[in-house]
Amino acid sequence: MSELFLARLQFGSTTIFHFLFVPLSIGLVFLVAVMETLYVVKGEEVYKRMAKFWGHLFLINFAVGVVTGIIQEFQFGMNWSEYSRFVGDVFGAPLAIEALLAFFMESTFIGLWIFGWDRLSKKLHLICIWLVSLGTLMSALWILAANSFMQEPVGFVIRNGRAEMNDFFALLTNPQLFVEFPHVIFGALATGAFFIGGVSAYKILRKQEVAFFKKSFNIAMIVAFVSGMGVAFSGHAQAKHLMESQPMKMAASEALWEDSGDPAAWTAFALLDSKNQENSFEINIPYALSYLAYEEFSGEVPGMKTLQKEYEEKYGEGNYIPPVKTTFWSFRIMVGAGMLMIFTSFLGLLLNFYKKLEGSQFYLKGMVWLISFPFIANSAGWIMTEIGRQPWTVFGLMTTSASISPNVSKASLLFSFLSFTLIYMILAILLVYLFIREIKKGSEHTAHEDKEVAVDPFDQGAYL
Amino acid sequence: MITLNELWFILVAVLFVGFFFLEGFDFGVGMASRFLGRNELERRIMVNTIGPFWDANEVWLLTGGGAIFAAFPHWYATMFSGYYIPFVFVLLALIGRGVAFEFRGKVDTAKWIKSWDWVVFVGSIMPPFLFGVLFTSILRGMPIDEQMNIHAAFSDYVNVYTVLGGVTVTMLCFLHGLVFLTLKTVGDLQKRARELASKVIYGVLTSLVVFVGLSYFETDLFSNRGIMSVTLIGLIVLSYLLAIVFLKKRRDGWAFGMTGAGIALTVSTIFAALFPRVMISSIDAAYNLTVYNAASGNYSLKVMTIVALTLLPFVLGYQIWSYYVFRKRVDGKDMIY
Numbered sequence: 001m002s003e004l005f006l007a008r009l010q011f012g013s014t015t016i017f018h019f020l021f022v023p024l025s026i027g028l029v030f031l032v033a034v035m036e037t038l039y040v041v042k043g044e045e046v047y048k049r050m051a052k053f054w055g056h057l058f059l060i061n062f063a064v065g066v067v068t069g070i071i072q073e074f075q076f077g078m079n080w081s082e083y084s085r086f087v088g089d090v091f092g093a094p095l096a097i098e099a100l101l102a103f104f105m106e107s108t109f110i111g112l113w114i115f116g117w118d119r120l121s122k123k124l125h126l127i128c129i130w131l132v133s134l135g136t137l138m139s140a141l142w143i144l145a146a147n148s149f150m151q152e153p154v155g156f157v158i159r160n161g162r163a164e165m166n167d168f169f170a171l172l173t174n175p176q177l178f179v180e181f182p183h184v185i186f187g188a189l190a191t192g193a194f195f196i197g198g199v200s201a202y203k204i205l206r207k208q209e210v211a212f213f214k215k216s217f218n219i220a221m222i223v224a225f226v227s228g229m230g231v232a233f234s235g236h237a238q239a240k241h242l243m244e245s246q247p248m249k250m251a252a253s254e255a256l257w258e259d260s261g262d263p264a265a266w267t268a269f270a271l272l273d274s275k276n277q278e279n280s281f282e283i284n285i286p287y288a289l290s291y292l293a294y295e296e297f298s299g300e301v302p303g304m305k306t307l308q309k310e311y312e313e314k315y316g317e318g319n320y321i322p323p324v325k326t327t328f329w330s331f332r333i334m335v336g337a338g339m340l341m342i343f344t345s346f347l348g349l350l351l352n353f354y355k356k357l358e359g360s361q362f363y364l365k366g367m368v369w370l371i372s373f374p375f376i377a378n379s380a381g382w383i384m385t386e387i388g389r390q391p392w393t394v395f396g397l398m399t400t401s402a403s404i405s406p407n408v409s410k411a412s413l414l415f416s417f418l419s420f421t422l423i424y425m426i427l428a429i430l431l432v433y434l435f436i437r438e439i440k441k442g443s444e445h446t447a448h449e450d451k452e453v454a455v456d457p458f459d460q461g462a463y464l
Numbered sequence: 465m466i467t468l469n470e471l472w473f474i475l476v477a478v479l480f481v482g483f484f485f486l487e488g489f490d491f492g493v494g495m496a497s498r499f500l501g502r503n504e505l506e507r508r509i510m511v512n513t514i515g516p517f518w519d520a521n522e523v524w525l526l527t528g529g530g531a532i533f534a535a536f537p538h539w540y541a542t543m544f545s546g547y548y549i550p551f552v553f554v555l556l557a558l559i560g561r562g563v564a565f566e567f568r569g570k571v572d573t574a575k576w577i578k579s580w581d582w583v584v585f586v587g588s589i590m591p592p593f594l595f596g597v598l599f600t601s602i603l604r605g606m607p608i609d610e611q612m613n614i615h616a617a618f619s620d621y622v623n624v625y626t627v628l629g630g631v632t633v634t635m636l637c638f639l640h641g642l643v644f645l646t647l648k649t650v651g652d653l654q655k656r657a658r659e660l661a662s663k664v665i666y667g668v669l670t671s672l673v674v675f676v677g678l679s680y681f682e683t684d685l686f687s688n689r690g691i692m693s694v695t696l697i698g699l700i701v702l703s704y705l706l707a708i709v710f711l712k713k714r715r716d717g718w719a720f721g722m723t724g725a726g727i728a729l730t731v732s733t734i735f736a737a738l739f740p741r742v743m744i745s746s747i748d749a750a751y752n753l754t755v756y757n758a759a760s761g762n763y764s765l766k767v768m769t770i771v772a773l774t775l776l777p778f779v780l781g782y783q784i785w786s787y788y789v790f791r792k793r794v795d796g797k798d799m800i801y
Binding site: 120 | 535566
């Protein structure tokens with residue numbers, strides 16, 4: 001195991017773990033805000049109970065998301081100091097702005113929201129949760145602006161051997177950001193919606209608080225379906241944009257060794273042979289790749305071998321082909337999971353509309369399993385994006401092997417990797433345990449919680 | 465006129481002053497939960513006094529880190545990679561502590577709550593200690609080479625001076641937390657917090673005096689910016705002497721102001737002693753990182769200045785508002801955590 005391998009393993013695993021919680025937080029807080037809005041507008045208690053119950057689950061998740069995010073903020077300097085030196089001038093700004101604009105907003109208003117049910121007016125309390133939601137969106141916007149720079153560097157000049165910012169607005173109007181941000185946000189909303197949908201399905205199956213959870217389910221499925229469509233359209237826009245910005249990633253995600261020919265067929269399944277740079281078996285759908293890449297039923301897509309030659313001329317000797325199997329399959333897993341989610345959310349809306357939801361045991365059971373799908377899709381999407389960019393950290397500017405901290409030893413890396421892995425495993429177990437507990441208790445419990453805690457403080461045994 | 469580089473050094477210093485002032489007391493409350501809390505209810509009350517605030521307080525650290533990254537990329541790269549293992553421990557502590565607040569009240573068994581109380585305690589005592597070690601060793605100088613990388617031995621991180629620095633910062637936070645508790649609790653708990661604070665403050669003064677004495681030999685605190693350092697140190701001592709008086713007179717608000725001023729002045733003294741350097745090389749002064757050679761370009765700094773000066777008033781505004789909303793003392797009723 002080299003230092004580079006360990007550093008990448010740690011960054012990859014901590015980031016994937018962090019990004020299990022981020023989209024769920026973004027999605028859940030938005031849905032909780034919608035529920036509390038319904039409560040304030042309609043004045044029906046059931047919506048308050050909804051906001052409290054789902055808000056409770058959101059808070060457990062949010063806590064883990066926040067603490068696993070702290071690592072991310074420090075990790076660039078800790079493990080990737082050469083990278084930080086090279087791009088800090090450009091890349092540091094969005095990170096600092098994210099903290100100043102988004103983290104302060106989230107953390108302050110979440111405190112006000114948790115502790116403010118009885119201290120703030122209804123409307124003010126509602127504004128707090130919307131500001132938390134806005135904070136999560138802002139956070140996503142700035143971190144994705146930073147990530148977009150890695151995919152498609154803009155707004156900089158190379159001076160004194162490093163990238164220096166010369167156009168801040170170019171960072172914000174980065175075409176990559178315009179396709180990446182909606183894709184991530186719709187994905188996050190779908191994650192929250194499928195979580196609520198799946199948990200509701202579980203409760204309906206058990207015949208517990210059926211009316212409450214059917215209502216939750218319906219709200220969730222509306223959001224799930226709309227955002228599922230949003231994910232698909234923005235994903236398509238992203239694929240199209242990839243042709244201009246990183247054709248190598250496109251070729252790798254299609255396992256396209258040679259040029260595709262015109263029109264280009266889309267490979268649904270392939271047996272990959274990376275060593276000999278060919279596929280021993282393929283199932284192709286004619287025209288589909290041309291459409292994916294250009295929105296036309298004609299047009300050639302360049303293959304990896306052609307691009308490798310091009311890049312060698314441009315950037316010098318080296319292997320510019322990313323790990324093809326990973327890129328190819330993560331893309332298919334993401335798309336497959338996404339399609340299934342659109343279909344099942346639409347089905348859920350239909351079943352609910354025709355009042356057949358409760359009777360559809362098979363569907364409800366499926367929805368419980370489907371809670372995991374957005375998480376799989378989110379992770380697969382990021383694996384494709386980041387692995388598919390290799391060997392670069394910043395496309396065309398800096399390679400991953402040149403980015404690493406030269407003064408961090410293998411022993412240090414091993415220690416940090418093992419400690420983070422251990423603490424993350426503990427967190428994951430506790431989180432799932434708490435989720436299940438809260439879900440089993442149901443909404444009655446959270447609704448009455450404030451009253452329960454009003455115990456006589458002088459009663460020493462009250463809390464023991 | 466000051467340059468943008470100097471302005472950003474001041475802004476980073478302000479963010480760290482804010483962090484130690486605010487998170488300082490919630491670290492202190494976390495420590496006090498072990499020393500002061502006699503039962504689960506008291507510990508719960510203590511955790512609830514910082515319930516609505518600790519998360520936002522911690523963001524001051526994240527923003528400080530982000531500001532260093534954006535304004536002084538070399539400082540960020542050198543410090544975070546050079547202090548790799550200490551930062552791993554800081555992160556583990558902050559992770560544990562953060563979830564402990566949220567999780568401790570979720571399951572109603574003694575074992576569960578007790579475990580999380582320990583996590584709160586350890587997670588609250590480790591970061592101030594490690595940050596104390598970090599800042600004092602930076603002030604003392606670290607082996608930074610020509611490529612701006614730290615290749616340090618164990619004794620560069622851990623020695624009498626830096627450990628004392630760690631202990632001092634930890635004590636400052638502990639005292640600050642105790643005084644915060646006198647403001648936020650009632651009855652017996654409040655009384656005991658005040659009593660303990662009145663004792664701890666002598667420990668704080670002692671460790672501060674020894675620390676300043678050692679600094680004379682270990683750092684250029686007095687040779688670099690002598691008059692300023694002496695003035696600031698005088699003010700620090702004055703703050704804590706006044707705090708003793710206010711604690712005696714039960715003027716808790718004023719006492720809190722003084723322990724806060726003590727922390728703010730201590731952090732300021734360290735930053736002032738560093739300036740214009742941000743990291744001192746013990747190998748060769750030519751390898752020092754300064755606000756000039758570690759900084760981003762002028763364009764970045766200008767953009768960041770506009771952004772920061774636009775946003776900071778709002779951030780301060782709503783943070784102050786949240787302290788106003790939760791100005792009431794925590795008495796065992798209406799607790800969420």
